[in-house]
Amino acid sequence: MHGPRSGKPAWYVLLAFAWGVACPVVQAQANPPVPEKYRRFFAHYIDHRSMAEKSLNLVGMTKEDVGRSFALVAGVSHYPRLPAGSRELSPAQADRDELVDYLQKEEFFDEVVVLWDDDMNLDNLSYFLQDYFSHRVAKFPKSRFLFAYSGHGFLSGDDSYLLRSSAISFEDKGSAIDLRQLRSLVDEVVRSGYQVLVLLNSCYAGAFLTNTSFGGRYLPKHPGAHAITAGAANERTWSDSRIGPGSVFFETLLAGLGGAADRIPDGGDGIITATELYAYLRQEVQISTDQRQCPQLGDLSAKQSEGEFFFLNRARQVHAKLVPDWNPMLSVSSGGIEGERNGGAGVGAVGGERQWTTVAGTVPLGGKGLVMNLRGSFGSQTIEADGGSLRVELSVSRTAARYEQIQFRTPFVTRKFSGSFAPGFGKTPIAIELDVSFFVIVSTSHPSPELPILPAAGGDFQLGPFGTAACNFSCYYLEIIGSWTARGPNLTASGPIRSALVDRGIGADATARVDPTGYPNFMTLKGFAWQGNSGGAAIPDLVKAEVDGVALRLSSTYISFPGVQSADLKLASSLSAK
Secondary structure, X not given: OOOOOOOOOOOOOEEEOOOOOOOOOOOOOOOOOOOHHHHHHEEEEOOOOOOOHHHHHHOOOOHHHOOOEEEEEEEOOEOOOOOOOOOEOHHHHHHHHHHHHHHHHOOOOOEEEEEEHHHOOHHHHHHHHHHHHHXXXXXXXXXXXXXXXXXXXXXXXXXXXXXXXXXXXXXXXXXXXXXXXXXXXXHHHHHHOOEEEEEEEOOOHHHHOOOEOOOOOOEOOOOEEEEEEOOOOOOOOOEOOOOOOOEHHXXXXXXXXXXXXXXXXXXXXOEEEHHHHHHHHHHHHHHXXXXXXXXXXXEOOOOOOOXXXXXXXHHHHHHOOOOOOOOHHHHOOHHHHHXXXXXXXXXXXXXXXXXXXXXXEEEEOOOEEEEEEEEEOOOOEEEEEEOOEEEEEEEEOOOEEEEEEEEEEOOOEEEEEEEEEXXXXXXXXXXXXXXXXXXXXXXXXOOOOOEEEEEOOOOOEEEEEEEHHHHOOOOEEEEEEEEEEEEOOOOEEEEEEEEEXXXXXXXXXXXXXXXXXXXXXXXXXXXXXXXXXXXXXXXXXXXXXXXXXXXXXEEEEEEEEEEEEEEEEEEEEOOOOO
């Protein structure tokens, strides 16, 4: 990727905010009124309205004009299953940290929910948009609700998607959320809410809009619902380190809230409405990206909005000493900039001291690569397949190393099963055939711990072993991907195979010695050994269907990957490998 104006590396960003770790709840008098399992998503919660009367008076409003303020910030900054160099999206994390901090300190938000990385999924979005916030905004009159998203997005045909953290590619529909689904969930809040604003900084996020703005002068005291997307339906979105650690869209937005976006009337009035903010973003973002990215505004109301969401002009509030001066850099966690320090391949400083290089290589398997035990409608079966490839990505310093990824992928496996089945009690059996074609991926879901590199006899170095017991057998995920076709006398049916084991259960061990010849551009893992298996973990069905009245089921009870016993694996940095 390339920066929009300087030729420096940049990120394509789809903005959705959410925390991938448990967030502390700021408790004033009570816990959030949600089931226990959802409380960890609250980054901020107080059970009384926190908008100060003096802040409202400064802009000609009173507490009678504003209810509670709610926000849902969702997104993804860590994609552990994408190719190396694409797994960390540090601008999205910076967007999250800055926005959450700003909403609490400068905008007096009462409730801020964050869904991030693995927690940014359809189940959690459905609960908070469809159930929780749609009822909260109805319960508290004249409340305002903000939804913001940061992360990757992609376009497939005419449809746009948000990429979830479990994605294995930038076009993985199986690990994505259709923007039409998101729009349907947001509409639940729009229907019951007073003032709603959606901020989507994602590639191709313009597809979220079905109506452009109706135009006209909106009144901040009246109800309304709008969305501002970072770009059009066919546009990528960008970041630029000269503007800030986050995306161009959100860095520009937060700058505008400092006062520059307060344009109506001349000189401003202390309130920055959604349409004022959009006008500022459209101008400034296009300038910053050489017109590669043009924000869009849409009206989300079924009828024309009478009013609109508003922010406070930060400069006026600070000048009146009603809020502290805000420094966005203080809100960005160290984790938010780690990806910039260690992003990409080649040599880079980590922690400000050790120099690391990322190297990678692949070893083909000539012998047995897969042993799979099956059971179901066709009885117990064992499938064995030869071949496959094992890819290793390793970050190395002079004293330690960590596996960024170990991924084994089998070749396609094709099998045919047949049998006679009665479609019902007392009915004549019929012949059914089932063809399956699939491949299996087993891969680390996150980097290993740092492993020591110690001198060994003969001039090599011993790399510490990497075993899954170190992460409670949650280091790896397993996925079976393919298709099936079933044929009966009267019907042929087909469908996808998508079976995954993502939480825990995969056991695998890796050991190796390191020959540092050629470091940092090259090195060799000598005597590299890796094997894995699914243990006793329950693997979802590969096939579950009905053909001519016959229920068919095919599942795997155990999968073994014999792997490699001892191989010399040459690794190269991407700066050297052509």
